[in-house]
Amino acid sequence: MSNFLNFPIIPVGASTFAEKVDPLFYLLTLMSTVLTVGIFMGIVIMAAVFRKKPGVDRPSQALHAPILELTWTIIPTIVGLGLFVWGAVLFDDYIKVPEGALQIDVIAKQWMWKVQHENGMREVNDLHIPVGRPVKLTMMSQDVLHNYAVPAMRVKQDVIPGRYTSLWFEPTKTGAFPMFCSEYCGTEHSLMGGTVYVMEPQAYNEWLAGGPKVSPQEAGRFLFEEKLGCVTCHTGVSGARGPDLKEVFGHAVKLADGSSVTADEEYLRESIMEPAKRIVATFTPLMPNFANQLNDEDVANLIAYIKSLTEEEVVEVETGAPAP
Numbered sequence: 001m002s003n004f005l006n007f008p009i010i011p012v013g014a015s016t017f018a019e020k021v022d023p024l025f026y027l028l029t030l031m032s033t034v035l036t037v038g039i040f041m042g043i044v045i046m047a048a049v050f051r052k053k054p055g056v057d058r059p060s061q062a063l064h065a066p067i068l069e070l071t072w073t074i075i076p077t078i079v080g081l082g083l084f085v086w087g088a089v090l091f092d093d094y095i096k097v098p099e100g101a102l103q104i105d106v107i108a109k110q111w112m113w114k115v116q117h118e119n120g121m122r123e124v125n126d127l128h129i130p131v132g133r134p135v136k137l138t139m140m141s142q143d144v145l146h147n148y149a150v151p152a153m154r155v156k157q158d159v160i161p162g163r164y165t166s167l168w169f170e171p172t173k174t175g176a177f178p179m180f181c182s183e184y185c186g187t188e189h190s191l192m193g194g195t196v197y198v199m200e201p202q203a204y205n206e207w208l209a210g211g212p213k214v215s216p217q218e219a220g221r222f223l224f225e226e227k228l229g230c231v232t233c234h235t236g237v238s239g240a241r242g243p244d245l246k247e248v249f250g251h252a253v254k255l256a257d258g259s260s261v262t263a264d265e266e267y268l269r270e271s272i273m274e275p276a277k278r279i280v281a282t283f284t285p286l287m288p289n290f291a292n293q294l295n296d297e298d299v300a301n302l303i304a305y306i307k308s309l310t311e312e313e314v315v316e317v318e319t320g321a322p323a324p
């Protein structure tokens with residue numbers, strides 16, 4: 001039996017859903033098989049037994065058989081409604097997220113899954129989660145329809161551009177389980193998958209604390225381009241309201257008072273926290289003071305980002321490798 005269940009088209013069951021959904025699924029499969037085989041065998045046997053042959057006495061046919069008709073109406077009705085109620089109860093369970101679920105954000109795009117954990121830890125395609133605790137994925141697509149499907153967990157859910165959808169499950173087994181995009185989404189759709197790693201809670205916490213987090217450059221880029229809008233003045237185009245920051249770090253900067261300074265970390269920090277103190281030559285001092293909007297970590301991240309602009313090669317910071 002267990003050999004049969006290991007047959008690849010039947011994935012292992014690794015969530016609380018598997019225990020509940022599988023019996024219904026197997027019952028439906030069994031019923032469909034029995035009915036299909038029974039009906040076809042009946043057709044073949046009756047066609048042979050009651051074929052037209054000479055000398056057979058055929059009495060006039062009975063037109064009504066109330067008992068038989070009631071039987072074949074009432075029993076399937078009860079069976080059908082029973083299956084409906086069973087399925088509805090399971091579905092109710094499937095859409096109601098239990099309290100205390102671990103919250104994880106998932107962004108889908110052609111053709112990868114970007115995952116972000118509550119503490120900022122990010123990964124691509126893979127998903128690390130602890131065993132024995134409900135997990136809720138809140139998902140959105142950046143482009144087209146995708147679908148997050150984990151057969152071992154018996155869950156799948158469409159991921160839609162411009163709308164959040166969610167999915168929850170509670171893993172019951174540790175191990176590595178494949179996940180797939182199961183909505184055709186373009187050329188590399190078939191490669192848009194990854195692995196769900198279910199870990200012991202202790203191992204999960206270590207993973208969460210120790211693995212790659214958002215790099216300082218990436219955090220700085222977010223502040224610069226999205227949160228604080230530095231990019232509206234520092235567009236990098238000549239004639240912009242603020243200087244191009246690409247060639248600043250490590251270079252000499254000419255100041256309005258005629259002196260010149262080499263831009264090091266300290267200079268960058270001062271330019272952000274007290275922009276009026278030293279003004280860059282040819283620029284109007286209209287940069288706002290950001291001192292009370294930024295903590296030390298933000299400033300460090302912004303500096304890391306500005307430094308990265310100067311480096312020959314800007315390293316693309318993506319944690320985790322896409323699945324082969």
Ligand code: HEC
Pocket residue numbers: 224228229230231232233234241242243244245248253263268271272275276278279280283284285286287288290302306
């Ligand atoms: C309203 C436009 C504006 C915004 C928004 C702005 N800046 Fe500036 N920034 C300037 C101008 C103008 C200068 C040059 C004059 C000066 O030195 O104050 C400057 C200078 C600088 C310099 C020194 C550049 C050099 O060549 O020496 C740094 C570094 C800098 N800004 C970083 C930032 C960061 C980081 C942010 C976002 C937190 C930001 N700026 C937001 C206008 C802006």
Ligand SMILES: [Cu+2]
Pocket residue numbers: 111145146147181182183184185189192
């Ligand atoms: Cu997809």
